[in-house]
Amino acid sequence: MWNKQSNLLLIKISTGRITKLVIPFPLIVIDITLDALADLAWVIDKILLLWRRKSNQCYNGYKGHHYQWANLSIMDLVTTLRLSFKELRRRGRWTMVAVETGQFKVFVDFY
């Protein structure tokens, strides 16, 4: 079945008639990296959980920076990043940013 998902992130930079630069970035790379990070995030979360328990014992209810950051779930962070990335891809071909100032042009396209 035809897949509408975008596969490339294209950063196009043009500075006049001669200089044109197109940087293609395969989105599948980010996809795979985020998938791999999800597993790693699960492990980090488990380590953080142990560290949090120890930290709570040591500081006995102290609520400082330690406490705040210890509650951070890496898994949630990675999941949200994956969802955001999926939303970016599912639109197919579209232009996210287009900037033109005189001869200087920059485009961020999903292809």
Add this chain to the structure above:
Amino acid sequence: MQNEKEQILQMIEKGTITASEGMELLEALKDNNNAEYPVNTKLTDRCLRVRVDNAKSKVNVNIPLSLLRVTSKLVNMGMKYIPDEARSEMEKKGIDLTSIDLDELVELIDQGLVDGKLVDVDTEDEESGRTRVEVYVE
């Protein structure tokens, strides 16, 4: 729409138009109605568009509303980790970032605007000429 349907039916009843013509009109009305709000029902197809246009430069930024909704979770998550000192400093100035409900904001943008503009600024300057800034949902 109900009123328009009634008008078409009355026209058929009076004999102003034939039944087949009436049918065509009803079909057209149905199609028109579907086309009027095609994107409102599909959050995934709608974008928050930022346009800055002046004599020297043009900027177009498109952010899908569905992406805004997902990233709002990330922002909400980040709000929890603002250091207490910074938070109390902001509270002294009357700023409470945690009270901003981004989900609700996205929901309001989605529900309340079919093609209305959130921001529409038109200025003229001697140096940079006419500048137009528009923020809208499409």
